[in-house]
Amino acid sequence: MSTSFSRLGPILLGVVAIAGVACSKKGGADADQSVPVVVATARQGGFVVYRSQPGTVTPSNSVLVRSQVDGVLKSIAFSGGQMVKQGDVLAEIDPRASQAQLQLATGDLAASQAKLSNAQETLKHFEVLATQDSISAQRLADQKSLVAQYAAEVKSEQGRIGTANLQVANARITSPIAGMVGLRRVDPGNLVGPSDSRGIVVVTQSQPSKVVFSVPVNVVPRVLQGLNAGTCIPVDAYGDSPDEVLATGRLRAANNEVDPATGTVKFEAEFANTDNALLPNQFVTAKLPVQVLPQAILVPAAAVQQGAQGPFVYVINDDKTAAVVPVKLGPGDTSTAVIASGIAAGAKVVVEGADRLRSGTSVTATASAAPAPASATSAPECHNP
Structure with missing residues (x-):
């Protein structure tokens, strides 16, 4: 037995040594391998800061039509949803x-x-x-x-x-305004009069329509500055989807007090609503520009990472290594981040592959195929409804 082990010992040691050399070469190759990333270039340009707030559609005029005389309702001369003109006959009381x-x-x-x-x-x-x-x-x-x-x-x-x-x-009840009539609230043969709280029908004038929404008080001064100066501030009304623009109008008025319960101020925007896309009491999202940053540093929102010390980005150095750079963020949106401080225009930031990076990691950079962050030197055009 001792003779057998003495003969096999040198052979086993040689196999172990060869395997160790092979493993060390493989580990060294992995350590020298670069991490593939996708990068985008930070650019300087204008950025419009938008504010989106929930709002409610209100018609420009709404009238509950009642009979001004006591009597039996003889006939109805409208259908629900019908468009009527001012003075059109809606109903007739027995005269x-x-x-x-x-x-x-x-x-x-x-x-x-x-x-x-x-x-x-x-x-x-x-x-x-x-x-x-x-x-x-x-x-x-x-x-x-x-x-x-x-x-x-x-x-x-x-x-x-x-x-x-x-x-x-x-005894001939006519429409006091032009607009759309709703569903009738009483049938012929019923006794009606001025004290009838139900009324006969509601007529709403939805062209134009208004959207009432609230803005936080810390944003109000910037909005009021443009409104009081007579600047046309465009407002978009969105439906359930953020891509579903129902109508475009303009900001018309602001309330003269702050709601102490919410710390907000109510604003009113007007929309032409020629296609009747906005219905009375409909819930929408009002989006309006509140500030224009003319010389902002813009990067894709995907480039911003969150760490224990706050937001940061991975910047690719000239030697093709990644560096962690803390940044201070300004106002942005879902696709674009505004960098208030930390990097300058021209810096290459990582937008894909950041999960495999550490400071000093060697990278193989590929330019992003996505479009550059949108920029604007002024707020979008505003048209009177």
Whole structure:
């Protein structure tokens, strides 16, 4: 046994030595291998800072149409969703009660006018007799008072006739504004009147429409600066998807106080809404520019990494090694990051492959095929709705 081990010992040691050399060569090759990364070049340009806030669509005018007279609803002259003009007939109330009141007032007026005419003729006769001292002054005064009384009755009856005519006219309910009618709230045959809280229908004028939204108070001064200067500030209204632009309008007004519960100020934007894409009480997202940075350092948002000490980027040095550079971020969006400090324009930053990097790691850099961060020297154009 001892003789066998003594013979195999040198052979085993040689195999181990050869394997160790092979492993050391393989490890050295792995250590010298470069990490492939995709890089983009930081550039200087203008950047528009946008603010997106939830808002609610409100029509420019909305009217709950009620009957101004008590009566039975005779007919409906509209369909839900129909566009109507101002003055179009919407419904009709049974006018017979109002017509009867008009007839009574007309008869009373005729009687009062007859009394007035007779009293005036008698007054003329009394005035002639008074010049001949054939009638007392008191009787002449009484006759003048009677003429004035009948004249007042005539005016009162004329007022009753005007009221009765108005009631007859109000039996035909017309649209007070141009817009779209909603679903009818009452059926023919029902008794309706001014005290009916349901009303007959709601007419909304949605062209133009408004969107009311709130802006944090720390952003308000920048928005008000442009608004008070008369600058046209464009506002986009988005639906459920961030790519779904429903309408484009402009900022019109701001509230004059801060909501203490939320620390925000309400703003109002106006939209032409010619295609009726915005519906009353619809929830949308209002997006508006609040600031323009004319000379910002821009990099793709994917280049920014987060560490224990804050945000940083991997910058590729001239010797093709990666360096960790802490940065301070400015306002950005989902695709572009604004670098307030840390790197300058022209720096090559890693946008893909950063998970395999450490400071000093050798890299093989490939330029990014994605477009450069968008830039703008001014806010987008604004058109009046």
